[in-house]
Amino acid sequence: MKIAQIAPLTERCPPSTYGGTERIVSYLTEELVQQGHDVTLFASGDSVTRAKLVPCCDLALRLDTRVQDPLPYHLMMVSRVMAYAEDFDVLHFHIDMLHFPLLGRMSVRSVTTLHGRLDLPDLQPFYACFPDFSLVSVSTAQRLPLPVLNWAGTVHHGLPPELLACCANPRGDYLAFLGRISPEKRPDRAIEIALRAGMPLKIAAKVDRVDRSYWESTIGPLVAAHPHVEYIGEINEREKSAFLGNARALLFPVDWPEPFGLVMIEAMACGTPVVAFSAGSVSEIIDPGVSGYVVHGIDEAVAAVHRASALPRAGVRAAFEARFTVARMASDYVRIYGSLDKSGAADAPEGESGELAALA
The missing domain is CATH 3.40.50.2000 (Glycogen Phosphorylase B;)
Incomplete structure (x- = not known):
């Protein structure tokens, strides 16, 4: 499967220090490559990946002292993604809502993972304006303020098992x-x-x-x-x-x-x-x-x-x-990718298991 991962530009993939969304995009991208998929990552130019990297700014925006406003860079990235959209089997966005107006004009398979809080009052009218786009929540609780959106599934985050070592005998008393x-x-x-x-x-x-x-x-x-x-x-x-x-x-x-x-x-x-x-x-x-x-x-x-x-x-x-390995997370997403059609809707996958929640 040819997959485009579209990451925020605030941090690189993976972040050098703090950064949640970009870290998850990185783990997912590398695991999809490991599983044999053809993956392209749209991200900051200092990102490190085995996928094909399309640099959309030189450095992570938070670390670039020349950058005053991140919005223009993200909009330029969206434009670049749309220029190549039909080259992919699926576009997987992690940038909230910036791509919706342009994406609605195209017949491509896409899904958007929402990584942030959804209880803010301005979000309800926005998502009501774009009801057909397939969305993924990162927890069931995240959905509660907006339960009737076009949810394609819930996928809990996952980490590479070798990333962090288990410490059987902690040396610190803190x-x-x-x-x-x-x-x-x-x-x-x-x-x-x-x-x-x-x-x-x-x-x-x-x-x-x-x-x-x-x-x-x-x-x-x-x-x-x-x-x-x-x-x-x-x-x-x-x-x-x-x-x-x-x-x-x-x-x-x-x-x-x-x-x-x-x-x-x-x-x-x-x-x-x-x-x-x-x-x-x-x-x-x-x-x-x-x-x-x-x-x-x-x-x-x-x-x-x-x-x-x-x-x-x-x-x-x-x-x-x-429950929380990157292999499980990637498998859940691949199942969702396979359920999408070009209208943005998702068919309910049969036999969902693990952390992939039932469709709303």
Whole structure:
């Protein structure tokens, strides 16, 4: 099958440090190549891939100091994709909605994975204007604000099994927070949980420009005030195994409708249990008492930290291998690709299994 993967340009594929969507696009692209498909990746020019790379900007836009507005670059990429659209059996978009107006004029097979939150009020009229495009959710919970769209399936993310090593005997006596400093990720909750549990906390996270004031007003002062809370900054893929693997547990105290939460399965791949607040996809990802615990408040989280650190780490890793590998993710997507027709609709695949949810 000739497949085009269209990635955001904010980060390269795979990202050098933080980056969720581009990381998943990279893993999916490489696995599809491994499975024998002819794959073309539309992405930033510094991306690294075994697929055919069509560079749509020189560098990842977040790292290019010359770039003030990412929108023109993404629109230029969409134009380039459309110029070659009929060369592919399927176009797989990961850029939200930018391509819809142009795509509607073409008779091509396409699917769009929505990676973000869908509870924003402006999205309902937009998707109502484009009702025929096939969409994929990354969790069942993600769909809840817009349940009647043309959902072709739900595909949970997956990771290469060899990417992160399972740490059977963690050397660190600390809790971990990994991802992004922002109000919805609630690093302030992570700090409170660690302090009340009497355990050090290590925070490995980026601070976007939009969240700089939150860091300076709220999180930075908390880190400075507590010597057992350490801010490390962004870490790369090579550093994740040690950071997550040596932690007693990952804290995921989110306060928003989390679409997926890639860091949860990254921790699981390292054998590290997760203590996560019940929001969005969390209850779909965590198997309570196996890969961690789902909690509903600070008190429950503090109690769960001590229970989670006693969970067998081989069992945490086994839960990852059973449900969240890149091979499973790619197979789910290939099944969806085969269900598409050129009108944008998707026929329900027979015998769906694994993480590929039934069609809405």
